[in-house]
Amino acid sequence: MKKGLALVLTVATFASATFVSQPAEAAGERLNAWQHCGIGAAIFPDNGTASAISNIIWDLGTTALTSATVSKETCNSNLVRTAQFIDENYEQLETDLAIGEGRHVDTLLTMFGVEHPDRAKFIQQLRSSLVIDDARSNSEKAQTLFYSAQNLLAV
Structure with missing residues (x-):
């Protein structure tokens, strides 16, 4: 039993340290599937460590990874909401930035x-990071804008 708990804690620590969608930080928060998504985030929305441990115990984090990949809107993170906002409002953001x-x-x-x-x-x-390229979709351009903003905040 102790070995099993040690393994879960080790995996949770590794998961919280390594599965980050982008290396840059934004407002002190890094998107982490095990901490911000899945069943753990629903049960422990304000405790990333408890969320990660819960996700690992429940199903080795499979649900958290699936929700982070397939339905990001279910993740509990300001970064996810910000990314959604950029994606849904890219054209107006492009105009406002111009x-x-x-x-x-x-x-x-x-x-x-x-x-x-x-x-x-x-x-x-x-403004200097805007991508003006008709061959790219608005979602691709929105993603570039999101990562550019994260990188600017990390500096």
Whole structure:
């Protein structure tokens, strides 16, 4: 029994340290399937460690990984909600960023936790990361914008 518990704790620690969708941090949070998705996140929404352990004990994290891959909207993470917002509002975000201001870009900055003194600089940096390519889908461009914002916050 002790070996089984030690294995679960080791796997949970490894899982929480290694399964991250992107290396950059945003507002101090990293998306982690075992901590933010699956049954564990539903039971322990404010305790990532308990969530990861619960997911590992329940089904070795299979449900968490599936929900992170197939239905990200079920994951309990501000990063997931921010990524969804970008994906669903990409065209308006692109317009707002081109102009340098707007309701959608204000919402995005709030979701990422960008403080008012830093917003103009952040908008300028995000503008330079916009991908203008008709061959790419809006979802692909939204993903690039999301990762660019994460990388800017990590600096």
